[in-house]
Amino acid sequence: MAEPGAFRARLLAFAIRYGFLLLLVGLVLYFSLAAPGFANPRSAVFVLQSVAITGILALGVTTTLVVGGFDLSIGAVATSSLMLAAYSMVVLEQPAYVAVALCLLMGALVGLINGLLIVKCRIPDLLATLGMMFLLIGLQRIPTQGNSIATGMTLADGETAQGSFSAAFLWLGRHRFDLVIERLVPVPVVIFLLIALAIWLFLGFTRHGRLMYAIGSNARATALVGAPVARYKIAAYMISGVTAAIGGVLLAARLGRGDIASGNNLLLDSVAAALIGFAVLGAARPNAFGTAMGALFVGILLQGMTMLNAPYYTQDFVKGAVLVIALMFTFYLSSRRGPSMRH
Amino acid sequence: MAEPGAFRARLLAFAIRYGFLLLLVGLVLYFSLAAPGFANPRSAVFVLQSVAITGILALGVTTTLVVGGFDLSIGAVATSSLMLAAYSMVVLEQPAYVAVALCLLMGALVGLINGLLIVKCRIPDLLATLGMMFLLIGLQRIPTQGNSIATGMTLADGETAQGSFSAAFLWLGRHRFDLVIERLVPVPVVIFLLIALAIWLFLGFTRHGRLMYAIGSNARATALVGAPVARYKIAAYMISGVTAAIGGVLLAARLGRGDIASGNNLLLDSVAAALIGFAVLGAARPNAFGTAMGALFVGILLQGMTMLNAPYYTQDFVKGAVLVIALMFTFYLSSRRGPSMRH
Amino acid sequence: MLALHGLYKAFGANQVLRGVDLTIDAGEVVVLMGANGAGKSTLVKVLSGYHVADDGVMTLAGNAYHPVDARDAIRQGIVTVHQAIDDGVIPDLSVADNLLLDRFASRDHGLWVSARTLRREARQVAEAMGMTLDLDARVAELSVADRQLIGIARALAHSPRLLILDEPTSSLSAAEAERLFNLLDRLREQGVAILYISHRMTDIRRLADRIVCLRDGRVSGMFDQKPLDLPGAVQAMLGQTLEATAIQPVAPGPAVLELHDIVLAPGSKPVSFAVGDGEVVALTGLLGSGMEALVAMLFGQRPLSQGSLRLDGRDYAPNTVSEALARGVFLAAKDRSVNGVVADFDIADNMTLPFLKAFSTGGLLRRSRQRQAATQMIERLGIVCQSPQDAIGTLSGGNQQKVMIGRWLQAPCRLLILDEPFQGVDIGARHDIGRQIRATAKGRATLVCVSEIDEAIEIADRIIVLHEGCIAGEQYNQDIDLGVLAAQAAGHG
Amino acid sequence: ERPAPFDAPEEVSIAVVRYISTGDFFQAYLAGVEAQAEALGVELRVLDSRQDAALQADMVDQAIALGVDGIIIQHGLSESMQEAAQRAIDAGIDVVAFDVEIDNPAIPQIEQSNYLLGELALEQAAADNGDDFTAGYVYVPGIAPLDQRNAAWEDFKAAHPGVTEAAVFGTLDNPIANAVANQARAVIQANPAIDVFFAPYNEFAAGVKIAVDEMGLGEDISIYSADISTSDIAAMREPGSPWAATVATNPTVVGEVSVRTLALLMAGETIESPVIVPPTLITQDFLDDNAIDSMATLSEKMPQFAHAEVALADWLPLPAR
């Protein structure tokens, strides 16, 4: 009687491991058939482009999830970085590299403060980063009294801003590299893929990454083998801050304007991507590959539905439904595999 | 040498216990002096009224935090309830009590599904409720194709909606009870206080509440003393769903219209209130009294700042800053008191 | 190697270490004995850099030693296996990762983790300890014993100057413990200094070169004359002599629990026995003996595969924990930190958790009655604490264990199952608990699962030895031959 | 006979690339676009970027890739849209833009003139309350239409020195009406002198109205706003409602005009940019006098609201009404 049992167990293991990826493939096939124009390289790049910024933020959140934390401030860091980039070029009339450097610095600083609040002051992660979120949402609007930043805007002292988004900066958001087809792959996509690769390698294949996972699972035990737990936690928040700042820079470069209303959905969408990542390859824990797949999944879904002319609210609904069903599937199955998967 | 040490320990204990409440009192005193019109009974009632709905939602989140969970769907449940109430009165032409009953039922059902997803399918809380959030945001817009609901609106079949918000329903949002001053205390405030009282008693003083805290701390151990852990968890999500639905009903009754809204800010504000509650009386864990105080705190802050004509973005900033500082204070101090306080 | 002088440590008003003087030489095993709450683990945590001493001098090989954190201590060659098993393992990582965790934390390790080297090195570490685990398994899936072994194996692989082991055998079987002892022998020969903490006399007899007794935060005795004076050491650590109370087996009343043809392990012979009213039966056996399965069946956590159970003459087939409780079957589970302790609660809430209904009127809990009941139980079991409102996390391990036992002694029951009730309990407290269990045994059947035969003899009227799901021996607790029992447990009966 | 390409309309496809879609205005706009497209018999694709301006620019590229013949850009940021729009022009696609400045001579702008919207409402406020009043102003900077309406307010203040601005407040926290109601109440409490609110966005006005009602000051305070929806009509007509007037263009009409402008452009006609859809003043009295209770009856009773005499041609069929 062992045969069918073993077969079922193998089937189950297969479903847990590849279920989500199969769903993704199925989705792509379905849209390719149902939505004319879906299946072509431009469309694929388009999907990547549409998830690049969310994906970058999601990779940062993943890092904080790995050490058992959570970063609610990423959306606000990204929009702050967007405003800071615009402010430093348009109002302060700085060149592109200064603007980018300032943004990265700001992201690192916010991450450092988040980390210190959590590690030194022992404020629970959700709380510290929620506070930081409100703080940044307010802060980023103070220099311009809540106005968007664009060349020619009137400043508080009555002057008009003379600076502008430099071409080098806009290149970051708008240039496309040739790949087979001319002008195919936009810079943000390349940056997204590079960051995904870096974080995937870092978390999965270096001793630091392994220790970060250990901290997320049992911080005390990790401290007792001599790992600098506090420093790793702070590092995770700094990574998250910097990636969010990169996301903000790319957003600024794509928009060409310091728009205060942009970036509202970044937090929720990137959290969704990171959490969907749990279901990929049956990991049941935060992981960079899963996060990238999660971001891609949401991108493909929205793209496909847009091409099928589905109204915006059905997209939310389907996004939620597919998310719940995919995860039900993975987590339910892996809980059946044995007591190993804990929630 | 024991004397000064003991004194400092007592001072520390006092600061942890009453620091936040002192801050609250200080805030009230400051605004009373700085903002004309702040210190009078009507103003106090206004503050209560403005936090009633967020407060009710926050009390629901608190319940899920107690069992070690988290409910991201409350904002969406509240707006769904808002739309459902409007739909059932305006389109389906049902009386007020049917509308309210439908909303409560919907809230309970969503809570049940959340609970089942978490308990039976083992989906992590954040994930399950995030999925539910997207799902509801989409779902609530499908019946009216994304339109707000109002008497006289044109329906999909070309007819006009004839129903309207009944007076009894509007009473829920608009009636004021006499208390010393005539027409002073609005119904939502009374409902908020009643729910706060009920949840405070339930969590703090009944065996069910105690078991819920036990589940949040060690679910396995609690299961081994015979407590129906799954049922309590589901109950927590159902309480959260129902309170969010009540919040939505009160919102509908206040607005008198079925407006499209995402409820994201409701979510964030009520999460903030529940998390600030950790700092109240040095509890360092979710608790209903703290949540109510947290909601009040945010309400007083916003009311006072608005009266001082502070622009909206400084309000976000100050909200974040005060939140971070208050919590730094509490958590830092309680971590110094000894390892007994865990985060 | 290591010398301590005048070490002080207090937690708030609780002065735990009050001037500890201690030296440990290279190539020596010093056993530290002390009652629960004497301060042993606190001393260990000071040595390993987890706590900072309030006062005192420490020198390591002649140099001042003041570790700032665990990392610093490890770098200076002091490696510790902590008492709490969960402080030694990462549940969500694989066995291999866990075995090499400290190497990841060292700067000497290269940046990259290669799956192949990881596996090879982990296998070496595991084999040194004689472990045959699947290296890819997640540690969360392993038994407590395996988890404890992993923590130990990792520490031993470290070639430390001073190795500290805080109750390393609390969850190990005799065979596993023996493997550990052999390894310690080898390290001792290599000149490693070893500080060993245990409540188990077998361990102490087997390992100790010197015994140091700790009482109320001070060294209360030191024994280095061979043969070591164990009774003297016990007296020094408890401050009183411990009269060996020989058990007088009571005649069992009518059968309360009956097992009929229960299969404990797949393919093994069915088991039948009965436990009578007032009787205390100890079950003992090695890993895989089926004890765990039996407990799970009795407490409604695992369906009966075959056969039947009867309780008070009526059929008994619980499907859930609450069904078991409703029939008056109580279980004090083993592995208290996972299965028992509610860390956020105080003693009173922990103690009364199963009976909250009895402590409430009209739906509301009566705190005063909870406290009253807890205070009584604290007195009955001699739990060392300041008040029933102490957070449970501030108690020493042994005292937490007493709270867990006390939890189930508060209400009368038909069948009381105690699974490893003496885990981490000092010898004096063991007597206290044993006495309490025997004193209250009338009116119920009591089943005690212990892996130490010594412990079985201290408490039971009758001892049943299990081996691979079968009864390998059964004996009344009178004139027992320990050797025979041990042989039966090992399957050579 | 229709000009090419509308002689074979079933082979024509157009796309509307939206920046924002949540809310009645945008929903009604889309309804207008759909109705006019159907009347023309062309295929319509809706690309919705959910307030992601960068995505909106990509969606223009996507529309190009899909081979549509015309594109309507609905809202968005000029900076992010300029290049994408130029790419569409380069691909030989006709483009029109609604309420977003693209700064491209090839792209006709369709506007609902937010400045005019604000100006008309303020003129009514001055007509009702004289040149001396104390105002509360609801404004969130950084949102293009609100910024343009703000310009009207700044000019109005300069022209009416007797008008005091006692407080500026506002928020876009969701649900907006609820959050604004909380703020407005604090503002009234702190500034009892306020007798006029300028709330140039219907969600703001709804919030202020709730606050005024809750404080029982419906007789003492008047609200002037912009935009309108069915539920706003009900709110304005409540007995004792402080909501005195609003100025609005009919979003459905704007949607129709957008498609018609695009069609004219595709048919090769020259378009005078900007194409302005004139706003209409709607007072409480007018609603009461004509017993108007919905957008539908408002359209019946106010022909200039139901239909705009812009972007017309003989061959261009209008949607059935």
Ligand SMILES: Nc1ncnc2c1ncn2[C@@H]1O[C@H](COP(=O)(O)OP(=O)(O)OP(=O)(O)O)[C@@H](O)[C@H]1O
């Ligand atoms: N983190 C802490 N905070 C407060 N009190 C503590 C803490 N850790 C230990 N204690 C107290 O210090 C005393 C000594 O505890 P310790 O754990 O050192 O005992 P032990 O000798 O190891 O006992 P056991 O044999 O039970 O493990 C106990 O009274 C305990 O309650």
Ligand SMILES: Nc1ncnc2c1ncn2[C@@H]1O[C@H](COP(=O)(O)OP(=O)(O)OP(=O)(O)O)[C@@H](O)[C@H]1O
């Ligand atoms: N959940 C399970 N599913 C299948 N087989 C099991 C399960 N649990 C235990 N077994 C098998 O039952 C037998 C008895 O295992 P059990 O864990 O009960 O031993 P034990 O006596 O409790 O050991 P220990 O000394 O570690 O307490 C073993 O052969 C084991 O493989």
Ligand SMILES: [Mg+2]
């Ligand atoms: Mg100890």
Ligand SMILES: [Mg+2]
């Ligand atoms: Mg076992």
